Amino acid sequence: METFPFLWIICLLSGELFCGGVAHLAHCNAADRKALLDLKRGLNDSWNRLSSWHGTNCCKWSGIACDNTTGAILAVDLPNSSGLQPLGGEIRPSLAKLKSLKHLDLSGNEFRGKIPHFLFSLVNLQYLNLSFAGFSGAIPPNLGNISSLQLLDVSSVSLNVDNLEWVSCLLSLKYLAMNYVDLSKVGREWIEPLNKLPLLSELHLEFCGLSSFIYSLPSVNFTSLKVLNLQGSFFQAKLPTWFVNISSLISVDIENGGLTGRIPLGFGELPNLQSLKLSYNMKLSASSFQLFTRSWKKIRVLDLSINVLHGRLPAHLGNMTSLIYFDLHNNNIEGGIPSSIGNLSNLQYIDLSLNKLTGSLPDSIGQLKNLVELRLNNNLLQGSIPDSIGNLQRLATLTLSSNKLNGTLPDSIGLLSELSSLDVSLNKLTGIISEAHFHRLRKLVEIILSANSFILNVSSNWVPPFQVIVLHMGSCHLGPSFPSWLRSQKQVKVLDFSGAGISDSIPNWFWDMTSILARLNVSFNSLEGHTPNSFNITPYAGVDMSSNQFKGPIPLLNVLLLDLSNNQFSGSIPENIGQAMSSLTFLSLSGNKLSGAIPTSIGQMSVLDVFDLSYNNLAGSIPSSIGNCSSLTVLDLQNNNLSGGIPKSMGQLTGLQTLHLSNNQFSGEIPSSLQNLSKLETLDFGNNMLTGNLGSWFVEAFPHLRILSLRCNNFYGKLPLALSNLSSLQILDLAENKFNGSIPASFGDLKAMGQEQTVGDYLRYGTIDENHYYQENIRVVMNGLELQYTKTLFLLTSIDLSGNHFYGALPEEITKLVGLETLNLSRNHISGQIPKSISEMRQLLSLDLSGNMLSGPIPQSISSLTFLANLNVSNNDLSGMIPSANQMSTFNASSFAGNPGLCGDPLAVKCPNDSNNGGDNYPDGGGKADQADNGNGFIDKWFYMSVGMGFAVGLLIPYLVFAMKRSWGGVYFAFVDGTAYRLSSEKMKAAMRRRNRSTR
Incomplete structure (x- = not known):
């Protein structure tokens, strides 16, 4: 409720007062003074707010107003609206002796107990405000006896009402507020007593627990109602029809009301409606919304945001000519923006962001001459930005980001002299941006052009007319020189020049303007030279200078985020880094030329979240002080020359x-203290000299592991059965160790490998803002190649147990891992047969079973693995015909070599029952001589060349195909088969038909 000056309210309620302070000329009567003094004795006034309550003339006391003629007390005004110490204690019955009292305000205090029952005796009371005064329990129904009451506010989180019938007696009531009062027991009849108040102008029942209502009333009697606020209810029902019969309504607010279904059509006929807020409801029909707006002439504010509205904007949107505020953001609105929107000449605010709008921006949008804010971000809009946008001379905010807009940025934007915020980022815009685009933009404080393909072409001596605060030009071409016009900007707090094609050194004057920067991103350029050892910058700043060519020592900056990765910084890490950069939460020095040891002072970086020193030349051991970095979520030290044992303090x-220690020279056993790292998701110790047996604690300690890599170490012993309990495990790499025993059948229970992967939050750690985070990564060996996965890591599922001493049969249970993409069991002592159920592993890209003791046939069902790009079963004891259907025909003979019992293509050994055993055995009676006579030598050459090409293509293309879309794998192999079919001779066709018959 709006707070009015105290004496002004009294003037309204009483025609007997002279306004302007002359009320103090009266002298209060002794009975009223005695009642007030008794009231004071009951109050707890620790801040002496009532210090003026002494002397004989109580009309001069603070918060008291009197009748100028009789001296009777008209008002007791003691609200706590100024943040002062609230009054407490009790309200004594002596208050009821003020028989002339018209105004009583005790709001915002801390009284205890129930609302005093004796208030009903104040029969002349017109204004009663007990809101948030500390009272609790039921509101006394005898308040209904105060028939003169015009304003009643009993809003409170600790009051309740079981029945509202007493309100119907307040026939003079104009304003009723019961916000947060528990009305859940009143039932659906709550509206009936209110309908008996003919003078009621404002009704506020916010968050009262109302859950139902009478859908239609026989008649509507509160014909003066202008403001209706029911937000925060739990109706879970349609909007009642009686709303549309209250023709006096100006404002309706039922946000968070749980409304469903259609908006009653009669709403469009309410002649005075200016504001309708139905946001954060359930499923209000957008088709109803279209009907709803046809006759909507007087509405000023339309807020239907976050309603899960769907459908299209009505073509007759332009009929809402009085509309000032149009907000439908965060819904599922589809289709285009109708051109009739240009008829809304009074419109000042449009927010249609976070929908599914398509089509182009209508040229008629330039007719909205009163528009101040235009927000259309996060839609599917296409086409160009119309030149007419330059007509919006009052426009202050233009946000078109995250769409599919193309074309150029119109020069007419430079005419928007009131524009303060311009955001067209994350589109497909191109072209040159010149000085004309900023011609009149003197008020511009926010420019966001990132993720487009703009080229900034301004003169070297250009001085922008604006003083910008936020400047995002990432991916815009600004180079090759460092932008000299930036020197004129004195208020920049956020600066993003990432990927801007700048191949220059940063000028000295730039370091003088960094003192107010909160965000600096110049990553992915070709910036060179040395940076200052330190420069002035705000202590909460984020600095990203990664992927450039900076040299020299590491600068010491006391900021929150510092990313200097992928540069040419050299020398040792400063010994005092822990003291100088104690506020850091994100530090990446990865991919430089740093040498020396990790300083012990890192233990003083207690708030560090991400610590990445990977891909350097660091030596020595990990200091035990690392254990003091209690906030760490990511520690990446891979690819250095670190040695010694893993410290117990870790x-x-x-x-x-995330813990990456791979590709170093660590030795010894994994300390048992690591079992405290129960949140670990990535454990990468590969390519070291670690040893030991994996005890049961090792697996049980890390229930959330997704990536486990111990490859190329000296681990030994049997695998713990508890490995199968790692339900999130996607990558298991134990290759090149000394493990033995059989492969546990329980591996078939690895849950994450038994289903296709989806994107997981574990890929990004240490996020300091929406643009900067640590990217999880891992190196996986596939077909002899070491591949690094980062952004596509969520797609990968892999098991590599190669180069160990495993023996026994290949458990059939492992074929239950239908989401597995890479399986490498090569160079072990595995025996038995390849399970026929191998065909269940439909996502396999690579299968390597070479160098084992497998026997029996290659299952014909393996041909159904259409994603299989790499197969190696060489050097076993397999026998029988090699399956030749689908992609199996693309594999080279080396995939099957070293198996004396195998026969058929691509091996030179023919199977005994194969009729295609020589040139004279073609089914059509032709022989080798016929080939020459018929001129088919070219086709044979093409065929054998295609086999060789197929080997190379079969290795490489499916990887790319799979990375784009799995379902394309089948299309690829169908294309290969179809092309061979069209180019082959009749003899080749017959051979292919025979091959297909054998596989069926």
């Missing part, structure tokens, strides 16, 4: 989620 990093 077990103190209980929040750690």
